[in-house]
Amino acid sequence: HLISSLLCLETMILSIYIALSIWPIKKQTSANLMKILMLAFSACKASARLATLITSTPTHASDLLHNLNLLWC
Amino acid sequence: MTYFVLFLGVGFVLAALLVASNPSPYYGVVGLVFGSVVGCGWLMSLGVSFVSLVLFMVYLGGMLVVFVYSVSLAADPFPQIWGGWHTTGCVLGFVFVAGVGLIVWGWGGGGFGVGVVDNMGVFFSRLDFNGVALFYSCGVGMFLVAGWGLLLTLFVVLELVRGLSRGTIRAV
Numbered sequence: 001h002l003i004s005s006l007l008c009l010e011t012m013i014l015s016i017y018i019a020l021s022i023w024p025i026k027k028q029t030s031a032n033l034m035k036i037l038m039l040a041f042s043a044c045k046a047s048a049r050l051a052t053l054i055t056s057t058p059t060h061a062s063d064l065l066h067n068l069n070l071l072w073c
Numbered sequence: 074m075t076y077f078v079l080f081l082g083v084g085f086v087l088a089a090l091l092v093a094s095n096p097s098p099y100y101g102v103v104g105l106v107f108g109s110v111v112g113c114g115w116l117m118s119l120g121v122s123f124v125s126l127v128l129f130m131v132y133l134g135g136m137l138v139v140f141v142y143s144v145s146l147a148a149d150p151f152p153q154i155w156g157g158w159h160t161t162g163c164v165l166g167f168v169f170v171a172g173v174g175l176i177v178w179g180w181g182g183g184g185f186g187v188g189v190v191d192n193m194g195v196f197f198s199r200l201d202f203n204g205v206a207l208f209y210s211c212g213v214g215m216f217l218v219a220g221w222g223l224l225l226t227l228f229v230v231l232e233l234v235r236g237l238s239r240g241t242i243r244a245v
Binding site: 007008015041052 | 085088089092093097098101102104109112115116119120121124127128135136139140143144146147204205208212215219222223226229233234
């Protein structure tokens, strides 16, 4: 399933976001900009990934990775 | 109360386990929603409540709703269930990796003591008020660049789904 890989990537991004949130607390710094930027850009990435998924699913009749033929559009 | 924070952290790892070992994307989305809810609670109990709210609204309310709809579009009509060798193998692999990470980084890092901002009564000023305000004063260039990037992403997505019959969108 292609969307299972998208879900795992989203989980990784969520864990990186929480780590970026917790790290300035532990180190007593003020680096809170990075997580907001990361969240914004991860939203961009997720939307691009989902658009690719939605447009390539009807062509291959499902989103199973065995069915994906990269020669199709 | 200290162990509540630890419990939320463990809950987040369990949600990641749920996502990684899903037999069908329907369960993966449930794990992702649960993980983001638990992550919000974790961030809020650690003292940064603003980014917890940001995560709630942007991630849960925006992105995960879109994800749930996409899963309902792209997943199979007869999903598999829990149980079986595939799920058990994924769970064991995840537990193994998490255990290795815990042993390598967890034991020598000072244990599980969590000192939150509410240690001596409720502390009114949260820990992230100063950081996000920098977005408007010092980091205004990055703010504008990020806004421009988001606008460009809108056009990228529109271009990806363009085309009624020549493009890749067809009747589902």
